[in-house]
Amino acid sequence: MTKVWITRALPPEALDALKPYCEVEVWPLETPPPKSEILRRIGDLDAMLTMLTDPIDAEVIAAAGPRFRAISQMAVGYDNIHIPAATQRGIAVGHTPGVLTETTADMAWALLMAVARRVVEAHQEVQKGIWRPWGPFVLCGQEVYGATLGIIGFGRIGQAVARRAAGFSMRILYHDPDRHPELEAQLGVQYASLDDLLSSADFISLHAYLSESTRRMINSETLGKVKPGAILINTARGGMVDQEALYHSLKEGRLAGAGLDVTDPEPIDPSSPLLNLPNVIITPHIASASTVTRQKMALLAVQNLIAGLKGEPMPHCVNPEALTRGQAA
Numbered sequence: 001m002t003k004v005w006i007t008r009a010l011p012p013e014a015l016d017a018l019k020p021y022c023e024v025e026v027w028p029l030e031t032p033p034p035k036s037e038i039l040r041r042i043g044d045l046d047a048m049l050t051m052l053t054d055p056i057d058a059e060v061i062a063a064a065g066p067r068f069r070a071i072s073q074m075a076v077g078y079d080n081i082h083i084p085a086a087t088q089r090g091i092a093v094g095h096t097p098g099v100l101t102e103t104t105a106d107m108a109w110a111l112l113m114a115v116a117r118r119v120v121e122a123h124q125e126v127q128k129g130i131w132r133p134w135g136p137f138v139l140c141g142q143e144v145y146g147a148t149l150g151i152i153g154f155g156r157i158g159q160a161v162a163r164r165a166a167g168f169s170m171r172i173l174y175h176d177p178d179r180h181p182e183l184e185a186q187l188g189v190q191y192a193s194l195d196d197l198l199s200s201a202d203f204i205s206l207h208a209y210l211s212e213s214t215r216r217m218i219n220s221e222t223l224g225k226v227k228p229g230a231i232l233i234n235t236a237r238g239g240m241v242d243q244e245a246l247y248h249s250l251k252e253g254r255l256a257g258a259g260l261d262v263t264d265p266e267p268i269d270p271s272s273p274l275l276n277l278p279n280v281i282i283t284p285h286i287a288s289a290s291t292v293t294r295q296k297m298a299l300l301a302v303q304n305l306i307a308g309l310k311g312e313p314m315p316h317c318v319n320p321e322a323l324t325r326g327q328a329a
């Protein structure tokens, strides 16, 4: 019997769609299975449906049994999976781009607005029974309308953020390894070098994949180049930011605020000084967390998985070359 292990409970319709194809076991806890548990099971599996919190490194992939042929990740990001090791073994890796684009862009926008306008700080005051009388200086934040937005990583989500910014008459800069002349015209955005973007943007929003070239790209050196008073938003991956450097920049007032849906590590260390700064909003990696989007992600992950089990091309495969390798093996 074909055996699949899913590392977190899924919406029932996604699970039902998978069941005709295989014997399914679901990890019953809300916390991720430890690596030792993955290592213990993978030798007897045909495929796994994983979450971004599962460490699928080279050691795990090496422990996969001879039948193992597919990993389907319920996320667009897959930096937790050692792709070269999977490809080498002919294991196809799927992910779920597209279906979470707008929801994630909404969250980036929610954080941007909330930090700029000090929404959480104001709410916390009211919760504590503090209602400062209306006054010209009370809880003043930053102007969003007409400001400059710098988007780092101009894939689907970065573009969706740009579309939202257009409604706020913002000047929009983007930085990406590739230039996109057609999008520049269509969305009214301008390409900028990283340095130019950092020094001009009032808001900097991160939307790149985590890779060796983006890891810690926001560090003491790059933060030294930001426009004084800028606000940083991160809904991509915590590893893109050097958190210690971020803390110092916020503490010294170079950055005026930060909205972080992702941290490094996750969960954030409870002793992190970032948690004590009033100008920082931190949410627990929920940018794609609308019920409808999570259903779509789960269904797409299941479609990828079924294709992978059948040895067919996945609708969204990170390493399509694994398929030819798998067939040659």
Ligand code: DGY
Pocket: 052, 074, 075, 076, 077, 078, 100, 236, 287, 288
């Ligand atoms: C992803 O899909 O990579 C997001 O970080 C979580 O939805």
